Amino acid sequence: xxxxxxxxxxxxxxxxxxxxxxxxxxxxxxxxxxxxxxxxxxxxxxxxxxxxxxxxxxxxxxxxxxxxxxxxxxxxxxxxxxxxxxxxxxxxxxxxxxxxxxxxxxxxxxxxxxxxxxxxxxxxxxxxxxxxxxxxxxxxxxxxxxxxxxxxxxxxxxxxxxxxxxxxxxxxxxxxxxxxxxxxxxxxxxxxxxxxxxxxxxxxxxxxxxxxxxxxxxxxxxxxxxxxxxxxxxxxxxxxxxxxxxxxxxxxxxxxxxxxxxxxxxxxxxxxxxxxxxxxxxxxxxxxxxxxxxxxxxxxxxxxxxxxxxxxxxxxxxxxxxxxxxxxxxxxxxxxxxxxxxxxxxxxxxxxxxxxxxxxxxxxxxxxxxxxxxxxxxxxxxxxxxxxxxxxxxxxxxxxxxxxxxxxxxxxxxxxxxxxxxxxxxxxxxxxxxxxxxxxxxxxxxxxxxxxxxxxxxxxxxxxxxxxxxxxxxxxxxxxxxxxxxxxxxxxxxxxxxxxxxxxxxxxxxxxxxxxxxxxxxxxxxxxxxxxxxxxxxxxxxxxxxxxxxxxxxxxxxxxxxxxxxxxxxxxxxxxxxxxxxxxxxxxxxxxxxxxxxxxxxxxxxxxxxxxxxxxxxxxxxxxxxxxxxxxxxxxxxxxxxxxxxxxxxxxxxxxxxxxxxxxxxxxxxxxxxxxxxxxxxxxxxxxxxxxxxxxxxxxxxxxxxxxxxxxxxxxxxxxxxxxxxxx
Ligand code: ADP
Ligand code: MG
Numbered sequence: 242x243x244x245x246x247x248x249x250x251x252x253x254x255x256x257x258x259x260x261x262x263x264x265x266x267x268x269x270x271x272x273x274x275x276x277x278x279x280x281x282x283x284x285x286x287x288x289x290x291x292x293x294x295x296x297x298x299x300x301x302x303x304x305x306x307x308x309x310x311x312x313x314x315x316x317x318x319x320x321x322x323x324x325x326x327x328x329x330x331x332x333x334x335x336x337x338x339x340x341x342x343x344x345x346x347x348x349x350x351x352x353x354x355x356x357x358x359x360x361x362x363x364x365x366x367x368x369x370x371x372x373x374x375x376x377x378x379x380x381x382x383x384x385x386x387x388x389x390x391x392x393x394x395x396x397x398x399x400x401x402x403x404x405x406x407x408x409x410x411x412x413x414x415x416x417x418x419x420x421x422x423x424x425x426x427x428x429x430x431x432x433x434x435x436x437x438x439x440x441x442x443x444x445x446x447x448x449x450x451x452x453x454x455x456x457x458x459x460x461x462x463x464x465x466x467x468x469x470x471x472x473x474x475x476x477x478x479x480x481x482x483x484x485x486x487x488x489x490x491x492x493x494x495x496x497x498x499x500x501x502x503x504x505x506x507x508x509x510x511x512x513x514x515x516x517x518x519x520x521x522x523x524x525x526x527x528x529x530x531x532x533x534x535x536x537x538x539x540x541x542x543x544x545x546x547x548x549x550x551x552x553x554x555x556x557x558x559x560x561x562x563x564x565x566x567x568x569x570x571x572x573x574x575x576x577x578x579x580x581x582x583x584x585x586x587x588x589x590x591x592x593x594x595x596x597x598x599x600x601x602x603x604x605x606x607x608x609x610x611x612x613x614x615x616x617x618x619x620x621x622x623x624x625x626x627x628x629x630x631x632x633x634x635x636x637x638x639x640x641x642x643x644x645x646x647x648x649x650x651x652x653x654x655x656x657x658x659x660x661x662x663x664x665x666x667x668x669x670x671x672x673x674x675x676x677x678x679x680x681x682x683x684x685x686x687x688x689x690x691x692x693x694x695x696x697x698x699x700x701x702x703x704x705x706x707x708x709x710x711x712x713x714x715x716x717x718x719x720x721x722x723x724x725x726x727x728x729x730x731x732x733x734x735x736x737x738x739x740x741x742x743x744x745x746x747x748x749x750x751x752x753x754x755x756x757x758x759x760x761x762x763x764x765x766x767x768x769x770x771x772x773x774x775x776x777x778x779x780x781x782x783x784x785x786x787x788x789x790x791x792x793x794x795x796x797x798x799x800x801x802x803x804x805x806x807x808x809x810x811x812x813x814x815x816x817x818x819x820x821x822x823x824x825x826x827x828x829x830x831x832x833x834x835x836x837x838x839x840x841x842x843x844x845x846x847x848x849x850x851x852x853x854x855x856x857x858x859x860x861x862x863x864x865x866x867x868x869x870x871x872x873x874x875x876x877x878x879x880x881x882x883x884x885x886x887x888x889x890x891x892x893x894x895x896x897x898x899x900x901x902x903x904x905x906x907x908x909x910x911x912x913x914x915x916x917x918x919x920x921x922x923x924x925x926x927x928x929x930x931x932x933x934x935x936x937x938x939x940x941x942x943x944x945x946x947x948x949x950x951x952x953x954x955x956x957x958x959x960x961x962x963x964x965x966x967x968x969x
Contacts, residue, residue: 262357262380265327265353265354265357265380265381266357266358266406266407273351273354273355273358273359273403275303275414275420275423276299276302276303276304276307276403276414276420276423276424277303277420277423277424277427279303279307279351279355279359279400279403280297280299280303280307280309280424280427280428281427281517282351282352282355283297283307283309283351283398283400284297284309284427284428284431285345285351286345286351286352286396286398287309287311287313287395287396288345288431288435288438289313289332289344289345290311290313290314290315290395290396291313291314292311292312292313292395292438293312293437293438293439293456294311294312294438294439294440295309295310295311295431295438295439295440295441296309296310296311296440296441296442296443296450297309297424297428297440297441297442297443298310298443298444298445299421299424299442299443299444299445300444300445300446301419301445302414302419302420302421303403303420303421303424304402304403304404304411304414304415304420305401305402305445306399306400306401306445307399307400307403308397308398308399308400309397309398310395310396310397311395311396311397312393312394312395313395313396314367314368314395315365315366315367315368315370315373315394315395315396316363316365316367316396317367318367318374318387321363321365321374321376321383321387322383324352324363324378325352325353325355325356325361325378325381325382325383326353326381326382327349327350327353327354327381328349328350328353329349329353330349332344332349343514343515343551345515345516352378352398353381355400355403356378356379356380356381356382357380357381358403358404358405358406358407359400359401359402359403359404359405360377360378360379360400360401360402360405361377361378361379361398361399361400362375362376362377362378362398362399362401363375363376363377363378363396363397363398363399364390364392364396364397364398364399365392365395365396365397366392366393366394366395366396368394372389372390372391372392373389373390373391373392374387374388374389374390374392375387375388375390375392376388421444424442425442425451425452427517428440428441428442428452429452429467429468430510430517431517432452432454432463432466432467433454433460433463433464433467433468433510433544434510434512434515434517434544434546436454436456436457436458436459436460436462436463437456438456439454439455439456440452440453440454441453441454452467453466454466454467460496460544461473461476461496464476464496464544468508468542471502472498472502472542475498475499475501475502475542476496476497476498476499476502476542477496477497477498477499477584477585477588478494478495478496479493479494479495479496479497479545479580479581479584480493480494480495480580481493481494481576481577481580483572483573483576488569488572489568489569489572489573489576490549490550490553491547491548491549491553491573492547492548492549493545493546493547493548493577493580494545494546495543495544495545495546496542496543496544497527497541497542497543497544497545497581497584497585498539498541498542498543499585499588500535500585500588502539502541502542503539504539504540504541504542505539505540506540507524507528507540507541507542507543508540508541508542508543509523509524509527509541509543509545510543510544510545511523511524511543511545511546511547512545512546512547513546513547513548513549513554513567514547514548514549514551514554515546520570520574522570522571522574523545523574523577523578524543526574526575526577526578527541527543527577527578527581528540528541529578529935529939530578530581530582530585531585532824533582533939533940534582534585534586535585545577547573547577549567549568549573553567553568553569554566554567554568555567681746681747681849683849683850683853684743684746684853686850687743687850687853687854687857688743688744691740691743691942691944692942694942694944694945694946695942695943695944695945696943696944696945696947696948698948699943699947699948699953700941700942700943701721702719702721702726702943702953703937703938703941703943704938705721705722706719706720706721706726707719707720707721708929708930708934709725711730711926711929712727713876714868714873714876715729715730715731715868716728716729716730716954717730717929717934718956724955724957725955725956725957726953726954726955726956727953727954727956728952728953728954729951729952729953730866730929730933731865731866731867731868732947732950732952733933733937733941733943733947733952734864734865734866734929734933735861735862735865736861736941736943736944736947737823737861737933737936737937737940737941738822738823738860738861738862738863738864738865739857739858739860739861740940740941740942741822741823741940742806742820742822742856742857742860742861743853743857744940745820745822746805746806746853747804747805749806749807749820749821749822750807750820750821750824751807751809751818751819751820751821752818752819752820752821752827753817753818754816754817754818754819757811757813757815757816757817758815758816758817758833759813759814759815759816760788760791760792760795760796760810760814760815760816760837761788761789761792761814762788763816763833763834763837763838764787764788764791764792764834764837764838764841765784765785765788766834767834767835767837767838768784768787768788768838769784770834770835771838787841790841791837791838791840791841791842792814792841794841794846795810795814795837795840795841796810796814798846802840802856803818805853806820806856806860807819807820807821808820808840816833816837820860822860822864823864823932823933823936825928825931825932826864826928826932828863828864829867829869829870829921831869831870832863832867833863835863836859836860836862836863839859839862839863840856840859843855843858843859844856844859866925866928866929866933868925869918869921869922869925871914871917871918871921871922872918873918873922874915874918874919874922875919875922878918882910882911882914882915882918883909883910883911884909884910884911
């Protein structure tokens with residue numbers, strides 16, 4: 242291509258038809274993104290061919306060689322010439338077939354794609370034949386006539402030199418970690434779902450297979466042989482189903498890890514209608530349940546198989562078929578989530594109380610769960626049966642409502658739940674930390690206070706409302722039944738964090754500061770901030786004194802701060818660790834100075850209960866989701882980022898600012914600061930929606946005071962709004 246001088250008027254570029262081979266190579270790159278995607282396609286083909294044994298051999302992470310052998314029905318001799326052409330398939334003939342498709346493949350693209358980005362050789366024999374055939378393909382066509390050869394039952398497909406003609410792709414793959422682990426992971430997943438098929442996966446030259454499963458009638462056996470005993474022995478069976486066409490129709494069965502299972506990463510093996518897929522909404526929903534139910538929860542292991550009527554699943558939404566879209570996904574996710582929740586809670590409770598060696602706090606009767614098999618019984622949730630005029634889609638950001646799929650909405654399942662949760666937690670705590678907690682009844686008293694002061698109406702709103710969006714910097718708009726509320730997120734988050742400190746007391750995970758921060762300097766900063774308007778240096782000595790004294794005080798208390806609150810102050814007086822109050826959330830570090838000053842000034846150190854309460858309040862205030870320090874650039878705050886012309890006039894010669902064209906106007910802003918502010922505000926909004934509100938549903942007990950202090954304001958009734966709209 243020629244580069245034209247900038248002054249010349251640009252001719253529109255010519256449009257031409259891409260060479261067929263270029264089109265095919267581009268398409269191939271989409272379907273076969275990495276070696277593991279080729280393996281997935283090949284194994285799925287073998288499964289579609291009714292194989293009972295599938296073995297995979299891999300060399301150089303799949304770039305040199307991928308070989309998949311099966312004992313399936315094989316490929317007819319007559320079909321070999323078109324086998325690797327695009328859009329040749331034996332599985333689909335008309336579009337409508339897609340509605341009821343049971344096979345994994347249907348696009349007839351995989352094999353073709355592979356021939357455009359690698360060298361493919363197929364060896365196959367069909368039943369009743371004396372010999373098989375071998376043929377190689379390139380760019381969709383046979384390289385030679387099929388040659389007769391000896392063959393064992395089934396098909397063997399070999400791909401060599403994958404991406405030989407895609408230099409960039411090959412380079413990135415060579416530099417990144419080998420795909421072999423991904424391939425092993427993939428085969429492991431297949432192996433625990435298709436338990437009537439034996440799988441093996443081996444690295445070229447290795448004596449042992451890394452996945453080796455034999456057909457077995459027991460899923461648990463399969464999991465044991467693939468993932469090991471430590472996984473298999475910590476699993477709980479789980480089932481759910483629904484058969485109400487007005488809400489959802491599905492069956493689910495699977496295994497989920499219990500509280501003894503330990504892992505840093507979630508393993509979620511999900512099959513929907515026998516297709517290995519991913520569903521982020523479901524995964525998140527379940528992770529949240531684990532965090533909420535098991536104290537100090539590990540990440541879960543989940544195997545789940547969901548079956549729906551084929552016409553409820555759109556399998557054709559992703560080129561690699563990795564994702565599918567479901568009818569009523571939101572409802573299904575929610576139902577599965579609550580089943581997992583109750584199963585875990587039951588298992589957790591029985592275990593805790595069995596192992597209990599000390600007298601537990603009188604236990605609240607555990608929540609009985611007769612809705613393990615979800616069916617729309619008369620006691621089914623009212624929220625699913627609202628009159629049509631009251632069904633309002635409240636999720637502005639996502640028409641499919643996916644964002645909210647992991648929020649709790651079923652009220653009746655949560656009644657009385659938190660009290661049992663508290664009991665479980667406190668008993669777990671006692672069991673684990675008997676000595677430590679023996680004399681800390683004050684924490685229990687503070688938690689009891691929270692329960693006692695909880696406002697049931699507000700609790701209902703917190704648990705059942707839907708987050709719509711932020712109305713301004715401080716208020717979020719919520720919908721609860723047919724009412725709209727404004728809710729003050731600063732107050733709410735402050736209270737939630739306060740309660741979390743007490744609940745997680747002495748059991749926090751830590752946030753490590755990237756650099757330890759000297760307390761004394763932090764306090765100085767905060768003091769200066771406090772009277773920044775005065776701009777006087779006179780008080781500096783006094784400030785230093787205050788900072789010194791406060792640092793001393795905190796140093797003295799450091800042991801307690803660390804042990805109970807995970808606030809770590811090292812021997813040099815540096816703050817280096819803070820507690821995690823909510824997973825996925827770190828506080829605004831701009832507020833550290835203020836917090837440290839508050840520790841020194843506002844905490845009542847004398848009496849235990851007051852001390853814990855004021856410390857929890859100080860943490861609560863620090864972690865609350867305050868508006869960021871930088872003004873909100875999406876409103877009037879934008880002005881703040883306008884460059885002050887007088888200060889900068891030399892830079893642009895002082896004349897271009899007045900020109901009303903786009904570029905000059907843009908130049909008037911402090912871009913770096915502006916983008917920092919935009920990020921801070923966007924992050925906060927994300928946290929409010931995805932961390933604060935979901936966590937509030939699980940943990941917050943709104944105090945009575947919130948009913949009258951402006952934290953919740955009812956703004957409108959949707960019924961009235963509807964009447965108004967109807968009249969229009
Ligand atoms: P799709 O699976 O979408 O039909 P593919 O390109 O993956 O498309 O495969 C094309 C066709 O080749 C399949 O429809 C099937 O008939 C045949 N085929 C591929 N692999 C095998 C196999 N291992 N055993 C038997 N037939 C196979
Ligand atoms: Mg296929």
